[in-house]
Amino acid sequence: NAGVTQNPKFQVLKTGQSMTLQCAQDMNHNSMYWYRQDPGMGLRLIYYSASEGTTDKGEVPNGYNVSRLNKREFSLRLESAAPSQTSVYFCASTDIRGLGDEQYFGPGTRLTVT
Amino acid sequence: GEDVEQSLFLSVREGDSSVINCTYTDSSSTYLYWYKQEPGAGLQLLTYIFSNMDMKQDQRLTVLLNKKDKHLSLRIADTQTGDSAIYFCAESFTGGGNKLTFGTGTQLKVEL
Numbered sequence: 001n002a003g004v005t006q007n008p009k010f011q012v013l014k015t016g017q018s019m020t021l022q023c024a025q026d027m028n029h030n031s032m033y034w035y036r037q038d039p040g041m042g043l044r045l046i047y048y049s050a051s052e053g054t055t056d057k058g059e060v061p062n063g064y065n066v067s068r069l070n071k072r073e074f075s076l077r078l079e080s081a082a083p084s085q086t087s088v089y090f091c092a093s094t095d096i097r098g099l100g101d102e103q104y105f106g107p108g109t110r111l112t113v114t
Numbered sequence: 115g116e117d118v119e120q121s122l123f124l125s126v127r128e129g130d131s132s133v134i135n136c137t138y139t140d141s142s143s144t145y146l147y148w149y150k151q152e153p154g155a156g157l158q159l160l161t162y163i164f165s166n167m168d169m170k171q172d173q174r175l176t177v178l179l180n181k182k183d184k185h186l187s188l189r190i191a192d193t194q195t196g197d198s199a200i201y202f203c204a205e206s207f208t209g210g211g212n213k214l215t216f217g218t219g220t221q222l223k224v225e226l
Contacts, residue, residue: 004156031212040122042202042216043157050211059214087145096212100145100164103214105156 001026004106006091012112021076021085021109022093031094032074033103034066042112043090049074050096081113103106115129118203118217125223134220136186136203143205146179147214148188151200160201190222198224203206 007022025032030051035043036056045058049068063085065077074093078085088110092103118138126132138146144165149157163170163177163186170177178196186203200221204214 033213035216040218042118042213044216048211049214056211057216092156094212100147100162101206101212102162103157103212106157107154107156109143113175 003027003075004091004093004104006089006106008109009107010030010110012114013078014114015082018030018077018079019081021075021078021089021091021111023075023106024073025093025104027093027104028071029093029095029104030071031096032068032105033092033094034064034074034076035090035092036060036085037090038087046076046077046089065093072073082114085111086113087111118205118215119222120201120203120217123221123223125225126193127165128193128224128226130193131196132188132190132222132224134188134201134222135178135187136217137207138184138186138203138215138217140205140207140215141181141184145206145209146177146186147204147206148175148177149202149216150202151202151219153199157202163224178198191220193224193226195226198222 033048034046047066091106094103147162148160174191200219203217
């Protein structure tokens with residue numbers, strides 16, 4: 001099993017450009033998440049999808065959109081990138097069983113917006 | 115809102131014990147977690163504790179939870195150079211879609 005995969009690994013954008021970050025998991029998990037990681041701020045939740053067909057805003061959704069394409073794939077779109085969106089983006093997935101459910105993380109996408 | 119705080123850095127000598135601390139403000143959390151992030155990688159779950167427990171031990175790791183003070187700690191016994199990483203505490207809530215609120219992260223440096 002590959003676990004959680006993310007593409008691309010690195011990306012540089014100019015202000016105003018758009019792009020989609022891809023995430024896929026092969027663990028048959030129901031729930032998927034997008035986080036951003038900034039120095040000194042930990043990880044902050046952007047959007048999540050509790051199950052296929054549903055998406056909800058997290059703590060910092062402004063400037064982002066998501067699509068839960070199917071059970072495996074959850075993409076994050078930046079419509080008009082801004083320098084404040086320079087960050088490392090992590091996708092994660094889990095099955096919610098109420099037993100200390102572990103979230104499995106991808107390796108991250110390092111995005112720089114100039 | 116929920117705030118989860120950690121000190122930013124900790125330096126220890128190889129073979130010593132490390133204690134990483136975390137404070138949180140929301141008392142309704144269900145589970146509290148410790149994740150480890152190695153350089154250039156995603157996060158991996160180290161251990162977790164249910165909110166009605168005081169302590170959990172797992173090999174070299176000991177988690178202590180003081181609900182009254184909203185304080186969580188992770189003790190790593192016999193710290194090795196391979197333990198050098200960033201450690202995040204996180205909390206989740208019942209019915210919250212297993213959304214996690216993460217702390218700011220503690221960078222552990224293990225010196226020879």
